[in-house]
Amino acid sequence: MEPYLEGPLRTILLELRCMDFLPGIPPIIKNLERIYQLYGNRPVKISPSGRIYFPLSLREELYFECRRICSPKCCSLVVPIYPSDAERLASYFGISKKKVLVEFCRLNEEEKRFQLKQNPINHRCIFLRREGRIYSCMIHEAKPIACKLFPISGMHEDYVEITYCDGLGYGEGRLIASILANEEVEKFRREERFIQKIREGFGNEFSFRARKVLREFYLGNYHSKEL
Numbered sequence: 001m002e003p004y005l006e007g008p009l010r011t012i013l014l015e016l017r018c019m020d021f022l023p024g025i026p027p028i029i030k031n032l033e034r035i036y037q038l039y040g041n042r043p044v045k046i047s048p049s050g051r052i053y054f055p056l057s058l059r060e061e062l063y064f065e066c067r068r069i070c071s072p073k074c075c076s077l078v079v080p081i082y083p084s085d086a087e088r089l090a091s092y093f094g095i096s097k098k099k100v101l102v103e104f105c106r107l108n109e110e111e112k113r114f115q116l117k118q119n120p121i122n123h124r125c126i127f128l129r130r131e132g133r134i135y136s137c138m139i140h141e142a143k144p145i146a147c148k149l150f151p152i153s154g155m156h157e158d159y160v161e162i163t164y165c166d167g168l169g170y171g172e173g174r175l176i177a178s179i180l181a182n183e184e185v186e187k188f189r190r191e192e193r194f195i196q197k198i199r200e201g202f203g204n205e206f207s208f209r210a211r212k213v214l215r216e217f218y219l220g221n222y223h224s225k226e227l
C-alpha cells in the first residue's frame with residue numbers, strides 16, 4: 001500500500017459537526033472567522049449538512065495546534081479502537097487485550113467495531129480527567145490512534161476529512177500533514193481496511209460468525225498476510 005503522504009495531492013474537507021451548532025446561534029464562531037481570514041480568498045463551499053470544503057493542499061497549508069481552551073470537544077466524540085490500540089492499552093495497564101475490550105470498550109454493532117466507553121453522565125471519554133478547569137488524558141502515552149490523529153477524522157483517496165476544532169489555523173509551522181507522518185498511520189490504515197472487509201463480507205447482519213471474526217481480529221489472532 002502506498003504511504004498516504006506520498007499518494008496523490010489531496011484536498012481538505014473541513015467538517016462542522018453538530019457539536020458546533022447551538023440553537024439560534026450561527027455556526028460561524030470566532031475561530032472559524034480566523035480560518036476565513038487565513039483562507040477566505042479561496043472558494044469555500046458549505047454543504048447543507050454543514051460540511052465546509054476547503055480546496056487546500058494537504059501538504060502545504062493548514063496548521064493545527066491544540067489550544068487547550070475548550071472543554072475538550074474532541075474527547076466527547078466517539079473514539080474508535082483498533083487492534084493495535086487494544087494491544088498498546090493492554091501493555092500500558094499490564095492486562096490482557098480481552099480485558100481491555102471488556103473494561104474500556106464497547107462493541108458498536110452498527111459500525112461493527114469497538115470504541116472507547118464514555119462516561120454515562122457527561123458522555124465524555126472515560127479517560128478524560130478534570131482537575132479544576134484543567135482537563136487531561138489519563139492515558140496520554142497510550143492513547144488510541146484516533147486521538148493521535150485528531151482533528152483528522154478520515155483519510156480518503158482524494159480528500160482528507162477534518163473535524164472542526166478550535167486549534168485549526170493556529171500553530172504556525174505545524175501542518176496538518178505532519179500528523180499524518182505518524183509512523184502508526186499505515187498500520188492503522190491496514191486495520192481499518194480489514195474492518196471494512198468484515199463489514200462488507202457480513203453485510204448488514206451482525207451474525208455470531210461476524211462477531212467472532214471481529215473479536216479474534218481485535219485479540220490479534222490474524223496475521224499480516226490476512227490483512
Ligand code: SF4
Pocket residue numbers: 065066067068069070071072073074075150165166167
Ligand atoms: S484538540 Fe481541539 S477540540 Fe481537542 S482540546 Fe485541543 S483545541 Fe479543543
Ligand code: SF4
Pocket residue numbers: 074075076079125126127128129136137138139140143144147
Ligand atoms: S483517550 Fe484521552 S485523548 Fe482520547 S478521547 Fe479519551 S481522554 Fe481524550
